[in-house]
Amino acid sequence: MRFHRAVYRFWLFCTSFCYPAREVPFQAGGEINHSEYHAQFLRPFSAEELLDIRRVADFCADMVGWVTDYQTITPRPVSAEQTAIFTAYCRSNAELAPDYALEIYRRLRIFHKQSHVRSFFWGAYDRAIAEKLPTTAQDREERLAKAILREVYGEHDTCHRCHAVGGLKLYGKTNWHWMRGEFNWTKLRGLLPGNLPPNKYEGGRLAQRACTPDGYARMMEEIFDARCASPQQMHAQAHAPGAGAWDAEGLYCAACVEVLLGERLWVWCDARQQRESDSVREDCCYGWGCRTQVHNIEHAEMLNHFCMPARDDSEDPESHRV
Ligand SMILES: [Zn+2]
Ligand SMILES: [Zn+2]
Known part of the structure; x- marks a missing residue:
């Protein structure tokens, strides 16, 4: 239930700002701040609800990354640096709505839409969550890891061959x-x-x-x-x-x-x-x-x-x- 609710909220966020890409209304005399504009959508939610929405957004970004890896036809050494670059790319694009993630999973192929909005969800989320949870970044990360899930079955399962916890x-x-x-x-x-x-x-x-x-x-x-x-x-x-x-x-x-x-x-x-x-x-x-x-x-x-x-x-x- 929490997952579904968060999916719909993230979807609504994407629909409001991306399909079709909506420009931030022009404000005379001031520089447009996309993160601040998008954060207005997120502010009414509680800290717990924001963490749930963030988990769904991360899930969609992971799905895009997974399909990208799947369809890559040239050998691509995976390094921490490349992963970070890719994650940053995903997070700066507005193509992560749940319906897009589901569609590319079904087709197993990335296709690009024309709507790119820089500083998409994560910048706005960082602003909103910092106001709702004015603790440390580490505390927010720990709470995020527990969002949506009440209990994880198989969290400590080990590999049958090498016995490492996987x-x-x-x-x-x-x-x-x-x-x-x-x-x-x-x-x-x-x-x-x-x-x-x-x-x-x-x-x-x-x-x-x-x-x-x-x-x-x-x-x-x-x-x-x-x-x-x-x-x-x-x-x-x-x-x-x-x-x-x-x-x-x-x-x-x-x-x-x-x-x-x-x-x-x-x-x-x-x-x-x-x-x-x-x-x-x-x-x-x-x-x-x-x-x-x-x-x-x-x-x-x-x-x-x-x-x-x-x-x-x-x-x-x-x-x-x-
Ligand atoms: Zn031969
Ligand atoms: Zn193993």
Whole structure:
């Protein structure tokens, strides 16, 4: 109920100031202060109500960031600085209304509206909350963390493999689809072994399989399913570091999901192609270490590279073929 009420209030705020973008009325002789103008909307609310609205606004900003990460097709190293820049970008744009966040979540694609209003919600909120709660910024942050939620179930849940406390940031059967924000398909490609990541043909096929509405959930379900792997690959998995720690019912932190994908994503890709295709491609003798797959698309398409190298490409004089 508190969540719904806060959503509608934030939505009303966005509608009042953004759709269509409304200019602040011209005031002769004075510089226009957008934050102050927007703060007038927020002042009638109590401190608790303001904190709830802020949580909803943060949620919408997070959703925009999540979809942006998902659709990013170039590798983007995530650093604290970049996150801060991105958060600042989100917060200075008026495109964060709940209906927009819901729409981009459904489409999994960011689309830009024409209404940009600088110093959007957060500047106005800072003004209003400082008047209602004239304590310290730290105190306001602590209260914000508890806004809307009365109790958080699973807050102290631990990772099944490394036992680190991950709480709601853990991944498992019920939320594999959320992974795509953290593991976009470019990152998935990077987790394949050897020279498979720059293999454009296989990269395209991986994107086709994973980037569907239920693609990630299905992929993870099958990755935990041993029947997906051939006997030879089962043997490889059984001897892989960390084997045995994986249970389809478990919850895992992002670092452990990365280890799991590093071990099994290529196995899954191979199993998937065998299921989907009637004709089985011959294995390239250099397996995933093959260098030709990187620059020769016909070779990448003709031979299978989801297999362990039978020969070492880097030491083979014949490997300078095209
Ligand atoms: Zn872990
Ligand atoms: Zn090859």
